[in-house]
Amino acid sequence: MTGWMLMIFVDQFILKLVGKGIKTRPKIFNQESDWIILLRRQQTSKSLTITINPQVMQHTMRYLLMAIIPFLAVHAVAQTETVKIFKKTEYSNGNFYRQSYDTIKVAQEPVDIYFFKKHFNFPYDLPGKFTDEALKNRTVSVWRNPNGKKEDKGNWENTYTYDRLGRVTNYTYSGCFLCSNLPYNYSVTYNKDGQIEALNETINNLQSFRFYYDAQGAIVKLEKYISGKLQTELVN
Structure with a gap:
């Protein structure tokens, strides 16, 4: 996952979490006072500025990390893999028969x-x-x-x-x-x-x-x- 894709993912996660107009409270929050009290989109930036009740921060970050970490792990593994292409030439009784290509993914092998x-x-x-x-x-x-x-x-x-x-x-x-x-x-x-x-x-x-x-x-x-x-x- 590239940096900009991760930013989009986080942005969409927060939008779904707070809801449009803060009309719905997620089940993980038990009291109205535990809810996000301010959501403001800056006019000069596409980023989100949010103020979160400190009691909610721990729960919010935990769920956010649970969603992001698997993507980062897959991305890290993918970066260590390389693709090797082998040209395979086969012969019959010493004479050329056919040629093909085999693609193999390897990870530091x-x-x-x-x-x-x-x-x-x-x-x-x-x-x-x-x-x-x-x-x-x-x-x-x-x-x-x-x-x-x-x-x-x-x-x-x-x-x-x-x-x-x-x-x-x-x-x-x-x-x-x-x-x-x-x-x-x-x-x-x-x-x-x-x-x-x-x-x-x-x-x-x-x-x-x-x-x-x-x-x-x-x-x-x-x-x-x-x-x-x-x-x-x-x-x-």
């Missing part, structure tokens, strides 16, 4: 690899985070049920391999027979700035992803490949 999983549903198979300095030069195995039988019929395993900087360089999933989830094994490569440059599925080379960044570190282009052929390109 970084355009990173998890942004694309959230809004475009790929890359879908991702670790919770790609860096953990406490796990430098280690490989960690995590079973869905640590106390259960170590097999993929009713249990499954995730493994994460970290380099000397604590970055994930490989992550795997054993698959789940009961839930019909196929296993995967992704290798991760990084660029000279330490950003994720590529994800490559290495079991059957089915999926791979390439990422391109701007000077601020936001992803400006993502490419998805199927069996080595470009399938989808997203450009911000």
